[in-house]
Amino acid sequence: MKTTVTTTITLFLCAVLYAQNTHNLDFETLKNETAKGWTTFGTGDYEVSFDTSIVQNGNISGAIASTGSNTQFKALAYTIPADFGGKKIKLSGYLKTENVTNGWAGLWLRVDPEISFDNMRSRNIDGTNDWKKYEIELKLGNKAKQIVFGGILSGTGKIWVDNLEITIDGKPIDQAPEKELDKVQQDQEFDKGSNITFVNLDDQYIENLDLLGRVWGFLKYYHPEIAKGKVNWDYELFRVLPKYQKAQNTAERDAVLIAWIDRLGAVEICEKCKDVSTDAFLKPDLKWIASSSISKNLSDKLQYIQQNRNQGDHYYISMMPSVGNPEFKNENAYSDMRYPDAGFRLLSVYRYWNMINYFFPNKHLTDKDWDSCLEEYIPKFINAKDELEYELVALQMIADINDTHANLWGGNDKIQEQRGDFFAPVHVRFIENQLVVDDFFDEEIRKTTGLEIGDVITHINGKSINALVEDMNPFYPASNQPTRLRDISFDMLRSTKNSLELKVNRQEKPMNVTLDLFNKSNFSGYYRWYPKRTERSFKKISNDIGYVTLQNITVEDISLLKEEFKDTKGIIVDIRNYPSTFVPFKLGNYLNSNRSDFVKFTQGSVNQPGEFLHREGHKVGLQRGWTYKGQKVIILVNELSQSQAEYTAMAFRAGDRTTIIGSTTAGADGNVSSIVLPGGLSTMISGIGVQYPDGNETQRVGIVPDVEVKPTIVGITEGRDELMEKALELINQNISKTETIKD
CATH class of the missing domain: 3.90.226.10 (2-enoyl-CoA Hydratase; Chain A, domain 1)
Incomplete structure (x- = not known):
């Protein structure tokens, strides 16, 4: 699972500005008492300053100090565009610490979007230490769009940061090689939009789109030419769709698909390809290829590709060394499209369905038959009328794989906005199938809540807990219901307003409580599942x-x-x-x-x-x-x-x-x-x-x-x-x- 710090940094990256061409990595240029190009983020009681008395180099260092009991983390951040090439990026710099406890100090470096990240948490830097040089090295890659880095303090104490340097493959950043775009990246025809619209989504048309999604995903992972990275497979979808939409019958439909496949080039006989192992725990589900609902010519062509599929390196997929889980490579998140157009929304459902279909090891354990989910979600994605609806339908589809690791971990801004920024200073948990107060986050605020540990909350704003759970269930991905209730309980007392009206049973005595809510940064010790421990383990x-x-x-x-x-x-x-x-x-x-x-x-x-x-x-x-x-x-x-x-x-x-x-x-x-x-x-x-x-x-x-x-x-x-x-x-x-x- 992700840590709070990692998640917050991920969300922050969407908002930071690009730095100026002249980088101020040593804090020497001040403007209005702030180092030029530097920003801060994080939650808790901290003060950020630029110190002229304690420095490692030059006249100024950056400093972060805790100032109160609410000590979560605070970070200094600097952003530069990744307009250069190279394989490795290294951040080096100096840290000085003073009485760092209940947390750690570090440099941090992230290559965005979601390419690589390190905040030095695992190095456990705490206590009091004089200036020392530290380094972080991460993979870079041609997909990088921006580099964000700085210093971070979690817990109490104070740190100083100074004399930072970025190098690319061991050379200064101004000597970094030019970014080399591969053939997929060079294809920019649909960068501004797919130009795809949908009109009448009748049953036959949805069935056709279902077939297109299967063919698109099958070719993506099986066809040797796509595996070589010679084709921007996202954009090829938008090239074939206009002709595909015009097909008047299944014969014309299949002819469009056959011509599309032929344009990819001839597939050579594969001498290395083996049959599916008789010992396979799960086998590819390709029954649809031999279905009578598609033409024999199309079926034969797909079966030939399956028999002579790509072997070895693949542009879009690999397996992590030693661990063996899939790495979905070279996938564009199109982060600048907060509400993607209809074509990109269709791409979204195609991409996710096929990733699960071919590379999710627990597909056989889902409540729904995953084979039916593509046809179910195509119209839902296409008809999502705004950013919120798009996020919600994506979350529903994610929830259908019944995996607690699955959720919308980023890009769910509108869902978070809908759930609200106001939280209760109260921890609740489902016990004996009832929502029970089991802890408080702030002892001072506790006195004003009107609640006590052991109180059973039966209604929130007039709606029963059971009814609320039923409404929330589809939007909280989890492997089983106890874990789903764990996650739902976190948002039960969350709102867009600053108070909730509760009905409560205290030792079977009913009572009404008006519960004030707060921004969660307003009280210390906020935690999701269990309180922070500072004593020996x-x-x-x-x-x-x-x-x-x-x-x-x-x-x-x-x-x-x-x-x-x-x-x-x-x-x-x-x-x-x-x-x-x-x-x-x-x-x-x-x-x-x-x-x-x-x-x-x-x-x-x-x-x-x-x-x-x-x-x-x-x-x-x-x-x-x-x-x-x-x-x-x-x-x-x-x-x-x-x-x-x-x-x-x-x-x-x-x-x-x-x-x-x-x-x-x-x-x-x-x-x-x-x-x-x-x-x-x-x-x-x-x-x-x-x-x-x-x-x-x-x-x-x-x-x-x-x-x-x-x-x-x-x-x-x-x-x-x-x-x-x-x-x-x-x-x-x-x-x-x-x-x-x-x-």
């Missing part, structure tokens, strides 16, 4: 029991907790969060008593689009003995456990003394792949299939606990953690049994 609950949360664990913590927990009888590992560090093996080897398989994967294919094969998984556990000598390891999970958290729970489950307790997890495991759509929309998918060694799926199912324990309204009201109580009970049972045997 592990502790002893008693002499016999250790506790560790993965929410803020560090690599250094692992050796320390091994020493501290060596004489305990049980360990509780809390993964009701997103792990701050990747620990399935470092911690899993310590917890697991034997070396064993815990996962296997399915992976798609560039050479046979639509085919998914199993590939080797991973083992966990020490080969000789085990480090932890206690009797019980308890893992806590719930709907907050997602992706890396679920993968980690799988690794820990391999231990023969491990028990997982809790409730349904998010059901979205596996590395993610990014997708961009016209209008600057960005989304993701779970890019590989993740299964247990026996083949049982984790997608949508999540990590099924050995002992199901869910919080109750009574428990929330009393301030109890019922999962922790159950974990302690299970460990203490083991301890008591052992002591009895010894006696």
Whole structure:
């Protein structure tokens, strides 16, 4: 999942201005007490200044300092156009820090649109440090449009930034090579619009557009000439559509498609092409090619291309090295078209449907038959009358793949505007199928809300919670309903107005509450699923029991907790969060008593689009003995456990003394792949299939606990953690049994 900082930087990039030709990377040129060309963004209590007393070079440095309790992050930003070529871009510069705590300091660099990004968070720069040079190097590529960079402070303290430099392939920026445009980029005929309109979307016409979308996507991923990057396949759609629309019958329609294919050139016999593997977990679904609804000539031509398809490198698709999830390359987001015209909206549905059809490893697990979704969404995309409707229909289609990783992560400005900028200082959660207050974000504001922990909200502005959930369900992508409710709850008390009228039950006593709302930056500690933790990640609950949360664990913590927990009888590992560090093996080897398989994967294919094969998984556990000598390891999970958290729970489950307790997890495991759509929309998918060694799926199912324990309204009201109580009970049972045997 993306971090708050990463998401905010992504949204910010749409608004920043290009810098001047003369770059002010050392802050030396001031205008109205602000360094020329520099802007700031971020949330929280911070002050940005330009210091003349503490510098690394020249007379001025940039500085960011926390000034209050609301410490999220603040960044200095500078933008330059990517009007040069090159393979690698490097940002170098100097940082000085003072008392940085509960966060980190760093330089940051982003190549836009969504090409590469680094904010140095993983380097964990904190505390007090004198001037030191740091570097970030990222891939550049010909698709880059702008470069944005600067310094960032997350948490408390102060940083100084100075003497920044950008180099391209090791040379100063003024010596960077010219940008080389490939054949696809040179084709600019439809940069200003598709010139496509649609009039009568009757059943036959939609059926024709459905066929065109299938042929367009099939050729995109199978035809060797398109794979070579010789054709702007987006724009070829707009070239064929006018003739295609004029076809009076299916014979004329198919003739247009045949002529279109012929113009791409002859396809040579493929000696390397293999049949679909008999062991394939998923096979390409190409039944439509042999359908009686298309002519034999068209069917034969498509089948020939399938048999002699592209092999190896492909302009539009590759598989990530070592991981194996798809990388959708050279896709133009057309970000300057906030509301794309009808042709580009049709392109959007074609692009997304085919990406899912050929490269989504969990297509077989969707509630809807994905094969029918193309015909369903063609008229919805075409008829979207404005930017909001376009975003909403895209979000609905994304939701239909039933993947918690999938959402509109960018380009959803109108949806966010519709949901509102006012938030409640109250955290709510669905417990026992009811919307329950379980925390407050600000203790001072808490006194004025009229709400208490354990209150059940039954109506918002006169509408029942059940009715609101029914309305919101289609627009909250998730693998399962508990996770969808998790995400819906975040927006339940959100509005375009600054207050809500609530009906509340407090210990079954009904009451009315007017709840004031605020911009979320107005109160500290705002979080989506769980509060920020600043204390050490592990502790002893008693002499016999250790506790560790993965929410803020560090690599250094692992050796320390091994020493501290060596004489305990049980360990509780809390993964009701997103792990701050990747620990399935470092911690899993310590917890697991034997070396064993815990996962296997399915992976798609560039050479046979639509085919998914199993590939080797991973083992966990020490080969000789085990480090932890206690009797019980308890893992806590719930709907907050997602992706890396679920993968980690799988690794820990391999231990023969491990028990997982809790409730349904998010059901979205596996590395993610990014997708961009016209209008600057960005989304993701779970890019590989993740299964247990026996083949049982984790997608949508999540990590099924050995002992199901869910919080109750009574428990929330009393301030109890019922999962922790159950974990302690299970460990203490083991301890008591052992002591009895010894006696």
